[in-house]
Amino acid sequence: MNDAELKLLIENREFHHVFQPIRNLSDRSVFGYEFLIRTSKFENPEALFTYAKNKNMLIDLDIAAIFNAYITFESYQQEFMNARLFINIYPSTLTDPDFLNVLESLQSLKAISHVKNEHVVFEINGSEDIPDFSALKKVVALLKQNNYLVALDNVGEGRSSLRASLELEPHFVKLDRYFSKDLANSEKKQKLIKSLLGFFDGKTTTLVVEGFEEGCDVAAAKEIGVQLGQGYLLGRPKLSP
Template sequence: MQCDNCTTLEPIEDQGYVYIRPGYAEVHQLFLDHGLSVQETSEGCTVAYEVLEEMLTLIKLLKDISPGIREELSFSVTGRETSLSRRKWLPLKQLEEQLKHLDVVNIIMEQQFTSFMQPIVDSRQNIVAYEFLLRPREDSAPFQPYQLFETARTTGLHSFLDRSARISAIETSALWLPRGIKRFVNFLPSSIYNPEYCLSHTFNTINRLSLDPSDFVFEVVETERVDNVNHLQSIFEVYRRNGIAVAMDDVGAGYSTLEQMVRLKPDYVKIDRSLIDRCDQNVEQQQQLAIIANTAREFGANVLAEGIERQEEFEFCRQIGIDLAQGYLFGKPAARPPMDYQNTLVV
């Protein structure tokens, strides 16, 4: 079993080849008319480029092709030494987006990022877990995580980025955390097409590092509506079969509804910060928080309040039985945890 979206990707190099399929005579002739050297392949044709500007010119030429043919074309850009078996095919629109945002695309493809940790505390403010969040490496260009994932979405790289971010979080957790400390790791359901295959990289990384699957909680993060709840349910089932807990993030905001929460029955429910902000002063927020917390407890979920910045917010959440909390009040995301777990000293 294979998944095209789970293939290893290579950065777009200064020199290489553009493979094009299917083999329309109109496309072939267009390139020849502009003096390009074209070779036929079993799938279509290929054109070599010596500098990136030549590839950009090639893509611009395709605007003269009829729209119907343009929509059917797919492209693969490889370096001179890249194995043909590792090619990833893209529609023209996604390739144009990659070339338009080449700096950000290279950050994604070269994995110029790391994982920071933000503490999660219990009702006594003891750290019991960390959430892992994507951040730039010290030696890489700066970026906003949202910008990175948005560019990944428009360029067809969101599956690659989501998988790479999960693996980065797992590897970082192995460096700093002992067994028994939970590790919350985000995932995008839209990036997982076949759960059994697409998540195998995640499970293999956990096994390779001799980590305990029960220490992990994978939380679904989605900025778009999750239309296929059955698909998300199947992802949850695969995680759980591998001994890993699951969480729903941002419950109470946007598209995260109570109905979905009850149907999916996650092990952890993370309440969105919009309901937490000054909840000690807002009756309407207090009512919503109580409904979510009580409903989650009915099917046995742990409830976590996100975005806590004031002691009063934490005290109110604790009063209504929310036992876990996360926010700047307890610590900002950092490259290392605030505890040296080997020596139990505060860093």
């Protein structure tokens, strides 16, 4: 794919979203859905974002994906009901001056859209380094002022993720799948998650554990007090909610 083809992919939105549920571990009810981008042009969605970043089009792709998520929501509004909608976004997109225009556009959509700000969760990708924490904190504060929710993804994976979880005070902190794998048999992982649950009290920040694939690991997470989980065992990404 060359630059022109990538530009057309973004402008024509030659991609779609699938939805993966985030569930309450207490009763397996759906708490929210993470919107995950898919395209026939790239087998691996991460490769699409990496390519866009290398071509200096990451913000264009991110913004197009945000608006496509809103459009998709309108198509399934009855199915989504009061679920939280987790929309992925990179830190570099949030701190780009053009993102303020995006917020203005989203605010203008309120009159014709069924999407409530308090149900939208901007999920910040934790794998990208954050060069300017002060700028990101200002944008996150603005999101909160407009009643949007904020999540930090891949905590435990990126170098900046733990610092960000402290300084940004997100509504949700999502633990990388490393922590759910073999959780039932790892006392160290259980202790670590317990300590994080003690720090993130569930009132201002709620812990979400990703990557569940085994029932015993879900049971272990539930036993130590994890409220929310995500993973193939709890629901694979699908084309409809």
